[in-house]
Amino acid sequence: MxxxxxxxxxxxxxxxxxxxxxxxxxxxxxxxxxxxxxxxxxxxxxxxxxxxxxxxxxxxxxxxxxxxxxxxxxxxxxxxxxxxxxxxxxxxxxxxxxxxxxxxxxxxxxxxxxxxxxxxxxxxxxxxxxxxxxxxxxxxxxxxxxxxxxxxxxxxxxxxxxxxxxxxxxxxxxxxxxxxxxxxxxxxxxxxxxxxxxxxxxxxxxxxxxxxxxxxxxxxxxxxxxxxxxxxxxxxxxxxxxxxxxxxxxxxxxxxxQNREYLGLGAGAHSFLNGVRFSTVLLPNRYAELVDESVAAQRNGGGAMSHVIGAETVTPELSMADTLILGLRLIDGVDVREFARRHGRDVDDVYGAVLGEFVGYALLERTPTHLRLTRRGRLLSNELFQRLLPEPVA
Ligand code: SF4
Missing domain, CATH: 3.20.20.70 (Aldolase class I)
Incomplete structure (x- = not known):
């Protein structure tokens, strides 16, 4: 890897x-x-x-x-x-x-x-x-x-x-x-x-x-x-x-x-590639038709990917939330040094208040290098992850 x-x-x-x-x-x-x-x-x-x-x-x-x-x-x-x-x-x-x-x-x-x-x-x-x-x-x-x-x-x-x-x-x-x-x-x-x-x-x-x-x-x-x-x-x-x-x-x-990149192929597959999240149309028939359109467009020198939907460039805020939320699913948790290296921000600068609250409720714990869910936190992980998502832009 x-x-x-x-x-x-x-x-x-x-x-x-x-x-x-x-x-x-x-x-x-x-x-x-x-x-x-x-x-x-x-x-x-x-x-x-x-x-x-x-x-x-x-x-x-x-x-x-x-x-x-x-x-x-x-x-x-x-x-x-x-x-x-x-x-x-x-x-x-x-x-x-x-x-x-x-x-x-x-x-x-x-x-x-x-x-x-x-x-x-x-x-x-x-x-x-x-x-x-x-x-x-x-x-x-x-x-x-x-x-x-x-x-x-x-x-x-x-x-x-x-x-x-x-x-x-x-x-x-x-x-x-x-x-x-x-x-x-x-x-x-x-x-x-x-x-x-x-x-x-x-x-x-x-x-x-x-x-x-x-x-x-x-x-x-x-x-x-x-x-x-x-x-x-x-x-x-x-x-x-x-x-x-x-x-x-x-x-x-x-x-x-680990919030790394992947390419999804097939009807309704999700991707995260070159900093962009996107998916493809759901219905297999439609997917096949639109892939053909995309192939024709590429052959003619165009870049239109007709079968791709919902492309969204991942902002720094979303990227940090993804690293934290996805990483907390792992039992070892998130390596806070790695987080800082990757995002150029200390995890506590961004999430200090909410993380402190969860540590206070014994849902999260800190080791010298990691932030991880406690056993109790694993039971309530979905509620906790909701709180870490960035506010939707109005
Ligand atoms: S419908 Fe198909 S994909 Fe869904 S649970 Fe059953 S076997 Fe799996």
Missing amino acids: TSDSIGLYLHIPFCTAKCGYCDFNSYAGHEHMIPSYADTLTKDAALWREAVGGRSVDTVFFGGGTPSLNPVVEMEKILTGLRSTFSIAPDAEIALEANPGSISEEYLRGLRDIGFNRLSMGVQSFDDEELVTLDRIHTAADARDAYAAARAAGFDNVNLDLIYGLSEQPLEAWQRNLETALALGPEHLSLYALTVEDGTPLARDVERGRVKAPDPDVQADHYEWTQDRLARAGYEHYEISNWARPGYRCKHNLVYW
């Missing part, structure tokens, strides 16, 4: 079915678009060749959606395109999110052969009833089989995603889930509290009283128990929702938390 290296994110917005809690940019019933979408991603990548310049790409992450719906041949096409466009580091982390309902050992071997070295499996639960309430297409047995297939295919860096604090989920049910995951021995665990996102079927069910809203106090109990259990199991808690065996932290997500 060098200071000006970047991460690459590729968004694959297709899913077999839409889960009731999901507010990601993903669409069911559009799998027929997968081959042409791979071509579009390659074209989109080429549009950024100059803007990325010779910067090294240290991480490549395929997220979704369900990237594992992409056949190996399409994945290979995309990776070949990326390799011919950017300087992908020889030891780059190349990762894929996989749905346990859509992978086989043969498929995973194919991915290993073309260079994938990390697999993140969206297990969510090892309880079939819970999986049904989450609208997942896989069963607990599928998840176990998929994990065994990943190992047999040679993946030695596997993450499992699990969700805790489901509506009316007792602590014992969550404990069983996590113990099942631990018995499998993954290198990494990403554990998220169920959240009710506006506009999702889950939000409507909660509104109509068909489903109870998850209880934040119960979720806090689940989280507290989890932190202790995973510490005993030898996992490093390195980010609010992420734990890893030593040496297996997710390099790609660290790019975000």
